[in-house]
Amino acid sequence: xxxxxxxxxxxxxxxxxxxxxxxxxxxxxxxxxxxxxxxxxxxxxxxxxxxxxxxxxxxxxxxxxxxxxxxxxxxxxxxxxxxxxxxxxxxxxxxxxxxxxxxxxxxxxxxxxxxxxxxxxxxxxxxxxxxxxxxxxxxxxxxxxxxxxxxxxxxxxxxxxxxxxxxxxxxxxxxxxxxxxxxxxxxxxxxxxxxxxxxxxxxxxxxxxxxxxxxxxxxxxxxxxxxxxxxxxxxxxxxxxxxxxxxxxxxxxxxxxxxxxxxxxxxxxxxxxxxxx
Numbered sequence: 001x002x003x004x005x006x007x008x009x010x011x012x013x014x015x016x017x018x019x020x021x022x023x024x025x026x027x028x029x030x031x032x033x034x035x036x037x038x039x040x041x042x043x044x045x046x047x048x049x050x051x052x053x054x055x056x057x058x059x060x061x062x063x064x065x066x067x068x069x070x071x072x073x074x075x076x077x078x079x080x081x082x083x084x085x086x087x088x089x090x091x092x093x094x095x096x097x098x099x100x101x102x103x104x105x106x107x108x109x110x111x112x113x114x115x116x117x118x119x120x121x122x123x124x125x126x127x128x129x130x131x132x133x134x135x136x137x138x139x140x141x142x143x144x145x146x147x148x149x150x151x152x153x154x155x156x157x158x159x160x161x162x163x164x165x166x167x168x169x170x171x172x173x174x175x176x177x178x179x180x181x182x183x184x185x186x187x188x189x190x191x192x193x194x195x196x197x198x199x200x201x202x203x204x205x206x207x208x209x210x211x212x213x214x215x216x217x218x219x220x221x222x223x224x225x226x227x228x229x230x231x232x233x234x235x236x237x238x239x240x241x242x243x244x245x246x247x248x249x250x251x252x253x254x255x256x257x258x259x260x261x262x263x264x265x266x267x268x269x270x271x272x273x274x275x276x277x
Contacts, residue, residue, distance in 0.1 A: 007077030012087030014041030060113030083121035110154035130176025147200030
């Protein structure tokens with residue numbers, strides 16, 4: 001997988017999972033552009049990762065800024081090989097309790113941001129050796145998620161867009177560009193650190209919280225062997241797909257899973273976070 005003078009972009013890479021993915025790409029020999037809405041955070045991460053890593057402030061909702069990131073890495077590395085759409089926001093609560101600003105932010109960052117990044121990447125990859133777009137989605141893109149309805153809608157949109165765009169690429173005879181969607185369960189990153197007191201986010205805690213490294217391992221795997229949809233862990237993916245196939249059954253199971261998640265939140269509050277072996 002290691003390549004010389006190959007360009008990669010990771011959005012939302014100033015901290016958490018995005019930062020860990022950027023570190024993987026640096027390790028694999030890519031020239032990485034770290035982007036984040038916060039310029040100082042992006043630059044700090046680039047300085048920490050080294051290896052010629054550069055930084056750029058990017059609001060993924062703005063296609064012009066996304067294109068600027070694409071153009072910057074192409075100018076630096078000669079081509080774009082990997083683009084990782086990782087930027088995301090999680091705001092919880094029933095949709096009717098969220099104001100328009102919150103709803104718009106979730107949809108625009110999580111869905112439109114992934115669309116903007118994917119389109120910009122494809123424009124650079126077509127006719128220039130191809131490449132690979134990796135979209136960090138969520139298990140919320142596959143099933144109902146109480147307390148996170150708008151978030152789930154944004155992730156369903158990101159997944160539907162990714163699969164449909166892959167179909168369009170193949171129908172157009174373009175076989176050297178791949179799109180892989182990573183759909184993890186809850187990850188113990190800053191996105192969830194402040195959700196321990198939030199009952200609306202209980203479902204995110206109903207399984208074993210993933211470490212960022214577990215998701216990065218899946219990214220490493222799809223970079224070597226592209227895969228349309230990867231669920232992490234696989235058994236949770238099977239459960240949510242079963243619930244999606246039989247919605248009545250899935251909705252009946254929700255209260256049990258929410259109760260389990262709230263128990264996990266209480267335990268994590270008392271211990272300060274998940275213990276890793």
